[in-house]
Amino acid sequence: MNRRTVFLTTLAVTPALTLTACGSEEPDASAKGSGKETLSTAPVSSAPASDGRPAVELPSDLSYTFDWPKTGDKEKDAVLADSEQSIKAVDQAIVNQNALDKAYLYYYEGEAAAQTEQFIQAYVDAKARVTGKYRYYHFAVQVRDGGEASLVYCEDQSKAFDMYLKDRKVDKTPVTENSYVLYTTQLRKNDKGVWVITKLLSERGHDQCRP
Numbered sequence: 001m002n003r004r005t006v007f008l009t010t011l012a013v014t015p016a017l018t019l020t021a022c023g024s025e026e027p028d029a030s031a032k033g034s035g036k037e038t039l040s041t042a043p044v045s046s047a048p049a050s051d052g053r054p055a056v057e058l059p060s061d062l063s064y065t066f067d068w069p070k071t072g073d074k075e076k077d078a079v080l081a082d083s084e085q086s087i088k089a090v091d092q093a094i095v096n097q098n099a100l101d102k103a104y105l106y107y108y109e110g111e112a113a114a115q116t117e118q119f120i121q122a123y124v125d126a127k128a129r130v131t132g133k134y135r136y137y138h139f140a141v142q143v144r145d146g147g148e149a150s151l152v153y154c155e156d157q158s159k160a161f162d163m164y165l166k167d168r169k170v171d172k173t174p175v176t177e178n179s180y181v182l183y184t185t186q187l188r189k190n191d192k193g194v195w196v197i198t199k200l201l202s203e204r205g206h207d208q209c210r211p
Contacts, residue, residue, distance in 0.1 A: 051193075056103055064084070064135075082107060082187075107196055136156075155180070182203045
């Protein structure tokens, strides 16, 4: 399990307080070996702000692959683009050790924002952050009248880990079916034209996401 470890309920997602990653047994060269590994300091990469959206700056040891090409539908593609930024913005808050980081609050509201704040705070309390590679795939997006939408997608956490800040040690665990997570999000288009997440559900080890 890792930073997106959540318990699925009928109403919403409650972030778990355990921070152990569902990692790969074949990590990248920067984190080879077993057990806890030291990660070297890396420069920060950034995604520039656009259309009033906040910039997101992340260490270069974090990377993201979104295997959801543009649909050709303007609103659907906007949902996908804002969802990408919302995922990265949460990780920025974790890296910054700030449970009230403005970037993720730009993309989350209500129930989803409150739960995400608790989730980030768990990392702050543990003095830990995330590192590694994340891949997103098998998406389905729907846009409805009235400025509402839904996005379902999978996350591959098999090359993602937790790192404790005091000694910069990376905690790695073997790949299991729980390394693959199905997410269901509900979104609405706010008065700024941003697709914000209002609800988030997840199911770890879902058949749809396992390779």
